[in-house]
Amino acid sequence: MTDDKAVFLSALPDGGRLLGLDIGTKTVGLALCDAQWTFATAAETIERRKFSKDLERITAVIAEQNIVGLVAGLPLNLDGSMSKQTQAAKAFAQNLKPLGLPILLWDERWSTQAVERDLIASDVTRKKRGKVIDKMAAAYILQGAIDGLAASG
Incomplete structure (x- = not known):
């Protein structure tokens, strides 16, 4: 488990699907990317x-998805410090x-707010937002x- 992109990359095979996790107290949102790391999709x-x-x-x-690594969101405070x-x-x-897979901790400070803003702009109702926000995050x-990772590797 690391927050260092180079360490994470060195632990992975060339290519392969990654699983993203938005870890909350009540839910865990899951997302998948393609093997070439082009796009992520809410799962x-x-x-x-x-x-x-x-x-x-x-x-x-x-x-099911032949995952080779995990990316876990790390909810830091706005100043970069850690919270509960x-x-x-x-x-x-x-x-x-x-599980034996490399795990990258990724700063997710603005993820939920950015997704919620996009959903509101798309005129998604509050009820529907609540059902999709974690996997979208x-x-x-x-x-x-x-x-x-693509920029650094």
């Missing part, structure tokens, strides 16, 4: 219950280490990461 939202159930679903997605949410997201990502996080 699903997991209602958090017990970690073992969350892990079961994430493991299934990894197997940051620690909770890091702990969740740490618990994914036994995961796609936003993953897109930022693959763009950053």
Whole structure:
């Protein structure tokens, strides 16, 4: 688990699909990218219950989609410092280490706000926004990461 793009890249095979995670207290948004790291797509939202159930679903997605690495959103404070949410997201990502995949922690400070702004601009109702915002935020996080990785690698 790292926040260093070069370390993450060196741990990955050439290409392959990545799974993005927007880790919240009530839900985990999932997003996928293509093997060439061109675009990220919102996949699903997991209602958090017990970690073992969350892990079961994430493991299934990894197997179904041939995932080679994980990108976990890291909710830092606006000044870059850590909060309770940051620690909770890091702990969740740490618990994914036994999956044996490289994990990149990606700064997600503006992801949910940016996605919500886009959904409002698209005239999506509040009720519908609530159902899609976490997986859309995961796609936003993953897109930022693959763009950053492509630029550095």
